[in-house]
Each structure stands twice: as structure tokens, then as C-alpha cells.
Amino acid sequence: xxxxxxxxxxxxxxxxxxxxxxxxxxxxxxxxxxxxxxxxxxxxxxxxxxxxxxxxxxxxxxxxxxxxxxxxxxxxxxxxxxxxxxxxxxxxxxxxxxxxxxxxxxxxxxxxxxxxxxxxxxxxxxxxxxxxxxxxxxxxxxxxxxxxxxxxxxxxxxxxxxxxxxxxxxxxxxxxxxxxxxxxxxxxxxxxxxxxxxxxxxxxxxxxxxxxxxxxxxxxxxxxxxxxxxxxxxxxxxxx
Numbered sequence: 560x561x562x563x564x565x566x567x568x569x570x571x572x573x574x575x576x577x578x579x580x581x582x583x584x585x586x587x588x589x590x591x592x593x594x595x596x597x598x599x600x601x602x603x604x605x606x607x608x609x610x611x612x613x614x615x616x617x618x619x620x621x622x623x624x625x626x627x628x629x630x631x632x633x634x635x636x637x638x639x640x641x642x643x644x645x646x647x648x649x650x651x652x653x654x655x656x657x658x659x660x661x662x663x664x665x666x667x668x669x670x671x672x673x674x675x676x677x678x679x680x681x682x683x684x685x686x687x688x689x690x691x692x693x694x695x696x697x698x699x700x701x702x703x704x705x706x707x708x709x710x711x712x713x714x715x716x717x718x719x720x721x722x723x724x725x726x727x728x729x730x731x732x733x734x735x736x737x738x739x740x741x742x743x744x745x746x747x748x749x750x751x752x753x754x755x756x757x758x759x760x761x762x763x764x765x766x767x768x769x770x771x772x773x774x775x776x777x778x779x780x781x782x783x784x785x786x787x788x789x790x791x792x793x794x795x796x797x798x799x
Contacts, residue, residue, distance in 0.1 A: 561606035562642025566734035568595025589722035593715040607635045612692040615773025647737030658742025669739035673752030684763020687726030690717045692772040727760040
């Protein structure tokens with residue numbers, strides 16, 4: 560479900576972005592993308608990029624093995640891909656207004672992403688999932704009467720930073736690429752380019768989720784406060 564939820568957010572922000580002047584487009588798109596992670600966290604679903612952090616916690620806590628982690632991650636990625644493409648198909652079948660026009664920013668952004676250099680994609684992917692995992696981490700640490708409001712604030716700020724800065728999220732890109740593929744895209748837009756982007760962005764997302772956040776917060780947290788089996792399982796189920 561997470562791929563579908565993120566896809567709904569992508570459709571929203573590109574619908575708005577297509578109407579706006581480029582000078583304000585990143586701000587508005589970033590300010591409205593919070594719906595994606597809000598749906599993932601509040602409704603509950605399995606998001607690949609969040610799993611890179613939580614499964615690392617699971618390995619360190621001893622609740623899963625390294626082998627289980629590296630078996631689960633590709634399954635989650637593929638499940639997110641199915642959800643992402645499904646949402647794009649529904650939008651296309653519904654006569655999506657962004658797709659037939661070759662000047663739509665869906666097509667220009669998708670083409671730019673699929674032709675970017677590998678190391679640019681890798682490091683933008685690392686920066687992106689650092690922010691996404693921070694949003695999840697902070698949302699799950701909120702407590703008290705104001706917890707719900709604090710969750711939304713944490714999600715909103717981190718996703719604003721990610722979108723407005725132009726970072727790369729593998730699961731968000733899946734829906735964008737499918738939308739452009741189903742529409743009036745350029746001949747320069749290819750499946751090879753899509754694969755190029757998803758490979759390097761996925762690697763960057765995995766680095767920051769597993770190393771910067773997973774290992775980083777595991778070792779930065781006092782031993783007495785580190786996740787135990789029951790707590791870890793509850794947290795992973797809630798956040799995906």
C-alpha cells in the first residue's frame with residue numbers, strides 16, 4: 560500500500576506544480592507532499608525506505624538476521640513498485656490531465672531524473688532518505704496530548720525539505736516514471752533511463768536509511784533505551 564500512498568502524493572504535487580510559476584513551484588510542491596508519508600504512517604503500510612532503517616534496528620536488536628533483512632528489502636521494494644504503477648494506471652485510465660500534454664512537468668522532470676549522472680542520483684538519494692527516515696523517527700517519538708500535531712509537523716517539515724531541495728526518493732520516482740511512461744513522453748525517455756535512476760537512488764536511499772539512521776541512532780542511543788524485541792515489532796508495524 561505504501562507505493563500507492565506515495566503515488567497519490569506525487570499526483571497531487573505535480574497537479575499543483577503544473578499550474579505554478581517555477582519560482583514558487585518547489586515550495587508549494589514540498590508543502591503539500593506531506594500527505595504521502597502521513598498516509599503511510601497513520602494508515603500503516605510497508606515503505607521500502609522506512610524499512611531500511613527499521614530492519615537495521617531489527618538486526619541490531621537480534622529480532623531478525625542479516626539474511627532476513629536483505630530478503631525483506633527487495634520484496635518491499637517490488638511491492639511498492641506494484642502499488643506505484645497501479646496508482647499511475649488508475650490516473651491514466653481516469654484521463655489524467657497531466658499525461659497527454661508533452662510540456663507537462665511530469666515529462667520534463669521524469670526525463671531529467673532518468674538522464675542525471677549516477678553519483679548525483681546516489682547522493683541525492685542518500686540525502687532524501689535521511690530526511691524521510693528522520694520524519695518517521697521523530698513522528699514515532701512524539702508523546703503526550705500534542706503527539707498528533709507534532710507527528711504532522713515532523714512529517715511536513717522533513718518532506719518540504721526533501722521536495723524543495725530536489726532530492727531523490729526511489730518509491731516516489733516509481734509513480735512519476737509510470738505517469739510519464741503512460742503519457743506523451745519524449746523519445747529520449749527510456750526504460751534504461753528509468754532503471755538507471757532507480758538503481759542509484761535505491762542505493763543512496765539504502766545507505767542513509769541503514770547507516771546514517773539505523774546504525775547512527777542505534778549507537779547514539781544509550782543501551783538501556785535501545786529497541787527490544789516487543790517494542791521494535793510494534794514500531795515497525797506502525798511505521799512500515
